[in-house]
Amino acid sequence: MKILLIEDESSLSESIITYFTEEGNICETAMDYKSAMEKINIYNYDCILLDLTLPGGDGMEILRAIKKINKKDGVLIISARHALDDKLDGLNLGADDYLVKPFHLSELKARVTAIVRRKSYDGSNIITFNEIQIDTQAMSVKTGDSVLILTRKEYDLLVYFIANNSKVITKSAIAEHLWGDEIDLSDHFDFIYTHIKNLRKKLVEAGCKDYIKSMYGVGYKFENI
């Protein structure tokens, strides 16, 4: 997929690009308002990652411009402005999602993947990973021909893992993804383990390989073996 990252903090955009390009995605960057405007006027992207505070202009204006020229690009706002109004404004203006800084790269990746999926396959929302087939519309999972019954949390976890395939995902990223960042779970990572254990067991029982690898202290990695 082709991504445009509009972000003025170079070390942050560097990390994001590294995280995204490894997969062979095309990832372009714009560091300020002017170059961002140029790029969105010339090229098409699957998803635009937009920071709201930019040198030379307001990110909201870029969003307005995108919508004005009727672009179909997905837009994900990444901002340190937790302001609820900003969030609502952004979503009302047609942004697809809003992520507050600081965020986990895995969360960003999952959200971008979801946006791109929604945008590119009209209606047929199927994620495929080897023998695993996920229908995001029906929220059902198949391995080969058999249907895999997962709980809501296990399902979310699997989608999250596949979006971040071959990446190490931290426990706190998983916790925040599954329970939201309103709940401070930093003292209770144990029951993330329970969900992962159950998911792993169900996958293996359904005939999949053991894709989930535990990285001691840090988190987990979902990887094709």
Added chain:
Amino acid sequence: MKLATKYNRVTLIASIIVFVFTGVIYYSVIHYILTDKLDRDLAIEEDEIAAYVKTYGKLPQAGSFKEQKVSYHLIDPAHDFERRYFYNDYFNESEQRIEPGRSLIRTIEVNGKLYSVTVTKSRVESEDLVRIIFLITLSITIVLLVTLLLINRFVLNNIWKPFYEILSQMKAFNLADKNDIQIEPTKIDEFTELNAAVASMSLRVKQDYRELKSFTDNASHEMMTPLAVINSKLDTLIQTETFSDSQGELIGDIYVAVGKLSRLNQSLLMLAKIENNLIGDQETIDLDELIRQKTRQFQELLQSQDINLKTELAGKQINMNKHLADMLINNLLSNAIRHNYKGGEIYIHLNEKELSISNSGSDDELIASKVFERFYKNAASEGMGLGLAISNQICNLYHFKLNYAYQDTRHVFKVSF
């Protein structure tokens, strides 16, 4: 005591003393002058009698006419005495009544016989004069005092009006309020000065307060980007294969710390936002439904701690921002879980008037006066000490009342709507 009352009292006492004192002096002087005049008249009469005796060798006719009376008495030469004036009452024959008088008595020798001569003049006129003067003085005094009182009451009150106005504004002064102190123009220099001083002081204080607040706000904001960088760099770092277990653990700890720091920052920003009243968008929220939803969200956390949750929820709708309502319930509920023990209990009770969340926990009662302060936490707490401060601010914003009590070994937090 009010300034006007105090002032009234002082002026009243002072003027009464002055009036009494001057009155006494006035009375004595006038009395002295009138008596002196009477005495001179008596002396003239005496001279006439003496001249008559000298010329005719006998006493003139004794008698009483008009306001004057002359009488003679033969006395023993051995009882000769000095001439003297004195006050007495005498019978005025023309008026047929006893009147106060002034008399001069002396001895006079007529043909070898010694007579005492008494000349008496009526004091009625001079007494009347004194009385009239006294009455006039008294009435002037009373009129003056009454005027003074009236002036004090009405004029002073009027003059002090700007003072009371500025005072009431100062009492109502609120740092977080957007309204500034309104200055009413006055013609009195002192009050103009006072008003100007108060206005500039309030402006300065507000300015400082604003700066301090925007400092917190900006500082928290500016911290978000470096935090995002740290987080993303860590995320990148862990992708680079091969960590030993101890390295992994270190990175895990850093994640937890960064997570705490960003939550702290977000809480500070949230507090600033609530304090600045920047939260809009109220909507009607079914509180009972929200609580049910939250308890579902916390289900696993409750189970992992074996906490027994009991709820008794009556339907209750409130008008507030959805996000804040979320945050309020979240904070109270996660506190109740965090400060509980394994196998403990949480009881949530909601009715039309109040929401109370009580939980079993440590035996130490929290300090009710401090529990809602920022960064207050007991030693065992792992939180940041901002959750309750935020909850309290949210309640204040909507004029709810958040209370803490320790009842029957339970910590009870109660929101009264």
